[in-house]
Amino acid sequence: MANSSLHRVVITGLGAITPIGNTLEEYWEGLMAGRNGIDLITAFDASEHACRIGGEVKGFDPYEFISKKEAKRMDRFSQFAVAASKQAIADAGLEINDSNAPDIGVMIGTGVGGLKVLEDQQTIYLDKGPSRCSPFMIPMMIGNMAAGLTAIHTGAQGPNSCTVTACAAGSNAVGEGFRLVQRGYAKVMISGGTEAAITPLSYAGFASARALSRRNDDPKHACRPFDKDRDGFVMGEGAGILILEELDHAIARGAKIYGEIVGYGMTCDAYHMTAPTPEGTGATRAIELALKDAGLAPNEVNYVNAHGTSTPANDITETKAIKRALGDQAYKILVSSTKSMTGHLLGGSGGIEAVATAMAIANDRVPPTINLETPQEGCDLDYVPNESRAHKVEVALSNSFGFGGHNVTLAFKKYRPE
Amino acid sequence: MNQEIFEKIKGIIVEQLDVDADSVAPESNFITDFDADSLDTVELIMAFEEEFDIDIPDEEAEKITTVGEAVEVIDSSTKAS
Incomplete structure (x- = not known):
């Protein structure tokens, strides 16, 4: 039931399946160590592709979370989401039962959904004809199925939806989940992003769009956000999920609290399908709106988890946007791109980066931007090059921008009882 | 019942429905014994085809409820073709 007064929303559980670790602990330890998750891809024969590198999830065992029969009817992007959600629920100590299930919802974003199953079935269609296409193709492929399957496998019967805003999808999902809890439509939202787009067709398309790094002979140094020698993003895969919970509900059950979500800003460039506006004006407004939503001033921000894709366009315009939105404060804070370690998970990135930002708040430690050797001219902020740093993080922002001109900023704050 | 066909589809059933090979008998019912849903059944028929x-027409496929019935339909289809 919607309530006219706004509720505080805290983060009580985290889950992560990433190219640098398949548990929250491994992921965070990897971020702190500057672990590099990028390598030559093994998912398919990429020898004819312009880009042959990526951040694959390694050693993921879906059967740890899902039965064999159930896992077979899920695309990898859904397997990641269900697994990370189960981790987050366990981490939160949250029990979903008949009485609370309607108050617990799911909001999980994805950029492209089940590309793998689509590509496999298209091949079957061409080889053997329409009558051989799997009855599971459509339910496996559709992007909302990560949210649907997460509900099926956890019992969460509350609000359930999916954001599909390309590389902003995960952050949109966290933002929308935050709104639903804040406004009283749910007590708990299982929110985040997931992606499994390391597939032949995806690599062909992104490479044709000239979006991907071609540093195939040196994968470990290919993803280098804010560095002058960067040449495109490196695809990653995985899922990051947060348990967003109404504060009183969390306190009543004695849950641990990582931090609070306090603001959500969202804009569109209304400019170009894939390129940001040269001055980063849409991104600037997203940051400003998140701060306004949170009732925070620029000088209260300590850390920005950047979108930081390592593409020529993003890193310059995002830097401009941070400076425009935060003014002088931009030079007093830390800004880092964890994509330097994980690669770019498209719709999953907002999920794992919200997890990283929540951990930075909880631990007062900031993950680095690895591979930053010579900063790009104009990229003159403190990007936490190569080594994680102890740093008091009271307020942090996480940026995500997507094809279509979508700009999303989330604002996080250290939890203080008031 | 054609034992050769039975053995072959047993393998398919075990793989697709994740059931024990020992539990697959001619009288086993796909829905009540193996917890198959409508999509599973479609996928199984396609795997048999x-x-x-062979081609199993929908009206034939709809009549198949047990492993033994599947063997019969496949047996007559292979003889017909």
């Missing part, structure tokens, strides 16, 4: 290079 593929394996035996």
Whole structure:
């Protein structure tokens, strides 16, 4: 039931399946160590592709979370989401039962959904004809199925939806989940992003769009956000999920609290399908709106988890946007791109980066931007090059921008009882 | 019952429905014994068609509820073709 007064929303559980670790602990330890998750891809024969590198999830065992029969009817992007959600629920100590299930919802974003199953079935269609296409193709492929399957496998019967805003999808999902809890439509939202787009067709398309790094002979140094020698993003895969919970509900059950979500800003460039506006004006407004939503001033921000894709366009315009939105404060804070370690998970990135930002708040430690050797001219902020740093993080922002001109900023704050 | 066909589809059933090979008997019912849903059944029939290079019309497929019935339909289809 919607309530006219706004509720505080805290983060009580985290889950992560990433190219640098398949548990929250491994992921965070990897971020702190500057672990590099990028390598030559093994998912398919990429020898004819312009880009042959990526951040694959390694050693993921879906059967740890899902039965064999159930896992077979899920695309990898859904397997990641269900697994990370189960981790987050366990981490939160949250029990979903008949009485609370309607108050617990799911909001999980994805950029492209089940590309793998689509590509496999298209091949079957061409080889053997329409009558051989799997009855599971459509339910496996559709992007909302990560949210649907997460509900099926956890019992969460509350609000359930999916954001599909390309590389902003995960952050949109966290933002929308935050709104639903804040406004009283749910007590708990299982929110985040997931992606499994390391597939032949995806690599062909992104490479044709000239979006991907071609540093195939040196994968470990290919993803280098804010560095002058960067040449495109490196695809990653995985899922990051947060348990967003109404504060009183969390306190009543004695849950641990990582931090609070306090603001959500969202804009569109209304400019170009894939390129940001040269001055980063849409991104600037997203940051400003998140701060306004949170009732925070620029000088209260300590850390920005950047979108930081390592593409020529993003890193310059995002830097401009941070400076425009935060003014002088931009030079007093830390800004880092964890994509330097994980690669770019498209719709999953907002999920794992919200997890990283929540951990930075909880631990007062900031993950680095690895591979930053010579900063790009104009990229003159403190990007936490190569080594994680102890740093008091009271307020942090996480940026995500997507094809279509979508700009999303989330604002996080250290939890203080008031 | 054609034992050769039975053994072949047993393998397919075990793989697709994740059931024990020992539990697959001619009288086993796909829905009540193996917890198959409508999509599973469609997928199974397609796998049988593929394996035996036959075409099972929908009206035939709809009548199949047990493993033994599947063997019969496949047996008559392979003889017909």
